[in-house]
Amino acid sequence: MDDPCRLYLITPPVLPPGFADQLAAALDAGDVACLQLRLKDAPRDEVKRAIEQLMPIAQARDVAFLLNDDAILAAEMGCDGAHLGQQDGDHAGARMLLSGRILGITCHDSRHLAMVAGEMGADYVAFGAFFPTSTKEAQYRATTDLLEWWSEIAEIPCVAIGGITAANCAPLVRAGADFLAVVGAVWNHPEGPAAGVRAMNAAIAAASHAA
Numbered sequence: 436m437d438d439p440c441r442l443y444l445i446t447p448p449v450l451p452p453g454f455a456d457q458l459a460a461a462l463d464a465g466d467v468a469c470l471q472l473r474l475k476d477a478p479r480d481e482v483k484r485a486i487e488q489l490m491p492i493a494q495a496r497d498v499a500f501l502l503n504d505d506a507i508l509a510a511e512m513g514c515d516g517a518h519l520g521q522q523d524g525d526h527a528g529a530r531m532l533l534s535g536r537i538l539g540i541t542c543h544d545s546r547h548l549a550m551v552a553g554e555m556g557a558d559y560v561a562f563g564a565f566f567p568t569s570t571k572e573a574q575y576r577a578t579t580d581l582l583e584w585w586s587e588i589a590e591i592p593c594v595a596i597g598g599i600t601a602a603n604c605a606p607l608v609r610a611g612a613d614f615l616a617v618v619g620a621v622w623n624h625p626e627g628p629a630a631g632v633r634a635m636n637a638a639i640a641a642a643s644h645a646a
């Protein structure tokens with residue numbers, strides 16, 4: 436049997452006061468495979484402080500801690516890995532720098548980019564956006580055939596991202612996504628982040644059983 440699909444949590448674009456406690460509660464609420472720190476507009480010092488505060492919370496719970504955009508800082512700070520987009524520097528250099536750690540690569544809606552990332556040594560490829568999202572101005576739209584194709588031909592895990600919620604995730608799980616990456620579905624959940632994690636876990640489990 437294939438490994439089950441799991442939740443990949445990304446931080447909100449701006450960390451609200453008391454975020455560390457919210458994060459701990461969210462991670463204690465259910466299964467989260469990894470946490471990506473994604474602070475697009477923060478200066479390097481602020482990102483460093485966030486890593487120092489949040490990485491122990493994730494790692495104490497066996498949740499891998501990845502840094503968005505900056506492989507050098509990820510290596511320097513001892514993160515479990517980094518996520519890089521197509522504009523985020525030298526992927527091959529990052530692969531060497533993060534030897535033994537996790538490196539994920541954004542591949543938008545492109546089979547070609549996924550093949551290149553796989554050959555380069557990525558630990559996962561990320562496809563999206565699958566649905567409209569207000570978290571990022573997404574220029575690409577991916578569809579489930581990409582997940583089906585990748586799962587058929589590749590051993591490297593794939594991540595689906597973009598507007599994913601408990602209500603719309605089932606087709607992505609059934610198409611073979613190994614991880615579902617979310618921001619809003621957890622941090623904007625009306626009953627709070629812990630409820631968001633529980634809802635995503637339940638939806639993934641239901642879709643996995645039906646797959």
Ligand SMILES: Cc1ncc(COP(=O)(O)OP(=O)(O)O)c(N)n1
Nearest residue numbers: 503518519520521541561594596616
């Ligand atoms: C898991 C995951 N997938 C895709 C992205 C997007 O990365 P990128 O294209 O570099 O865009 P930004 O996140 O940097 O705005 C991601 N961060 N995580």
Ligand SMILES: Cc1ncsc1CCOP(=O)(O)O
Nearest residue numbers: 568570571597598617618619
């Ligand atoms: C970072 C990123 N890359 C493509 S869509 C997206 C945003 C994901 O956030 P949400 O889960 O709130 O749509």
Ligand SMILES: [Mg+2]
Nearest residue numbers: 504519520523
């Ligand atoms: Mg990026």
